[in-house]
Amino acid sequence: xxxxxSNVARAVESGATTIRGIVDATGLSRLKVERxxxxxxxxxxxxxxxxGFTAPGMLATPQVRQCGSCSRCCTLLEVTEVGKSVNExxxxxxxxxxxxxxxxxxxxxxxxxxxxxxxxxxxxxxPERARMVVHFSQDAVNVQVDPGYPDRWxxxxxxxxxxxxxxxxxxxNGNRSYATLIVSGPDKFLLLGRTIVPEPTLFGTAFLPVxxxxxxxxxxxxxxxxxxxxxxxTEIQRIQQEFGYCxxxxxxxxxxxxxxxxxxxxNHPHAESDAESA
Numbered sequence: 302x303x304x305x306x307s308n309v310a311r312a313v314e315s316g317a318t319t320i321r322g323i324v325d326a327t328g329l330s331r332l333k334v335e336r337x338x339x340x341x342x343x344x345x346x347x348x349x350x351x352x353g354f355t356a357p358g359m360l361a362t363p364q365v366r367q368c369g370s371c372s373r374c375c376t377l378l379e380v381t382e383v384g385k386s387v388n389e390x391x392x393x394x395x396x397x398x399x400x401x402x403x404x405x406x407x408x409x410x411x412x413x414x415x416x417x418x419x420x421x422x423x424x425x426x427x428p429e430r431a432r433m434v435v436h437f438s439q440d441a442v443n444v445q446v447d448p449g450y451p452d453r454w455x456x457x458x459x460x461x462x463x464x465x466x467x468x469x470x471x472x473x474n475g476n477r478s479y480a481t482l483i484v485s486g487p488d489k490f491l492l493l494g495r496t497i498v499p500e501p502t503l504f505g506t507a508f509l510p511v512x513x514x515x516x517x518x519x520x521x522x523x524x525x526x527x528x529x530x531x532x533x534x535t536e537i538q539r540i541q542q543e544f545g546y547c548x549x550x551x552x553x554x555x556x557x558x559x560x561x562x563x564x565x566x567x568n569h570p571h572a573e574s575d576a577e578s579a
Contacts, residue, residue, distance in 0.1 A: 305329055309337040311439040311479075313347055316419045325412040326439070366418050372399065373428035374415060377445040378436075382407035388448050388486070416442075425458060433459075441480045442466050448486035464514060467492040493518060509534050509549065519553045526554065533559040544569055 305327075312326035323334050341347040375394040379387045393402045400406055416435040417426045428434045432447040433454060444463065446454050454463060467481035471493065481492040482501075491501040494514035498506055504521040507530035511517050521527035533550075536559040540547035548567040555562075 303337075305333050306337045306340055308439060309334055310341060310346060314437075316414060316416075316421070316437055322412070325408070366420060368399075368418065371427065371429040372396070373432075373434050373447070374413060375400070377434050377447060378413075380407060380409055382409055387445070387484070422462070423458075426462075431459065440478075441482050442470065444481075444483040446483060446485035451485045451488070454483050454485065463492055464495050468494050468514060507531050507534055509537060511549070517549055529555050529557070532557060533563070536560050536563060540564065540567065540569075 308327045308329065309323055312323045317323045317326045320331060320334055320338070323329075323338070324331055327334065329337070338347060338349075342349060372394055375391040377388055379385060380391065383391065383393060385391045391400075393400055393406075395401050400410070413436065415428060416422050416437060417428060417431075422435065425431065426435065431453065432450040434445045436443050436445075442463070444454055454460065463481055463483070470479040470481055473479065483490040483492065489500055491498040491506055493506075493508050493516040496508075496514075496516045496518065498518055498520070500520075502520045502522065504523055505527045506518050506520050507527060508516040508518040519530050521530060530553075533555040537547045537549065540560070540563055544567075546567060547563055550563070550566060
């Protein structure tokens with residue numbers, strides 16, 4: 302799957318159902334979007350019906366919802382086109398009337414639909430009630446939490462749903478995987494199932510499953526560091542498959558070769574002979 306096809310598939314999975322919506326979500330030209338859609342349909346990775354495009358296995362197109370009294374996105378999200386920062390009330394939002402420049406609102410606002418508005422979430426996720434806005438991007442589920450309720454996302458029923466999304470994103474293969482990210486005031490978190498990673502780095506987080514919904518993780522300090530971490534994780538998994546067990550090291554900056562040190566740490570009887578042959 303090429304990059305254009307991957308971007309289009311993610312846009313559809315994130316809620317875009319029309320060519321116009323996919324163009325807005327991906328930034329691709331209409332011609333590239335149409336070519337990608339044709340290829341994805343041919344491979345049966347996307348379906349087209351009277352309501353637009355869907356990915357197999359996605360929820361049926363939900364009933365249309367209205368924002369109503371909610372203006373959380375006008376408070377919590379950044380809108381660079383009108384100079385609005387995160388967690389700042391938009392100067393064009395009237396509490397009683399809504400957006401005062403609705404007909405001339407920026408494209409960012411026109412194309413935005415939160416996950417509740419799209420129908421992917423139950424009524425308890427109504428942003429005005431939940432005190433957070435959930436929205437999809439091409440490679441992430443994004444949760445912007447009202448700073449007045451910083452731990453709201455950790456409460457139920459919200460946390461279990463976010464964990465479910467996180468596990469689904471981790472288990473998806475290749476370019477269609479996605480992260481689950483939470484921003485709560487000045488704090489940022491990456492969710493790995495029920496494991497919470499505070500302040501993930503821009504270089505990525507290497508992780509290894511230790512139970513059905515929990516992970517051991519290491520935050521990378523550079524692309525090279527991330528590569529080494531995943532190299533050791535690969536060797537851990539090989540040893541687990543070979544011997545049924547491998548100890549997980551405490552240090553966070555490994556260097557190859559990984560196998561001899563892992564075998565010694567795990568007290569495997571093959572550790573010495575393996576080291577000699579190396």
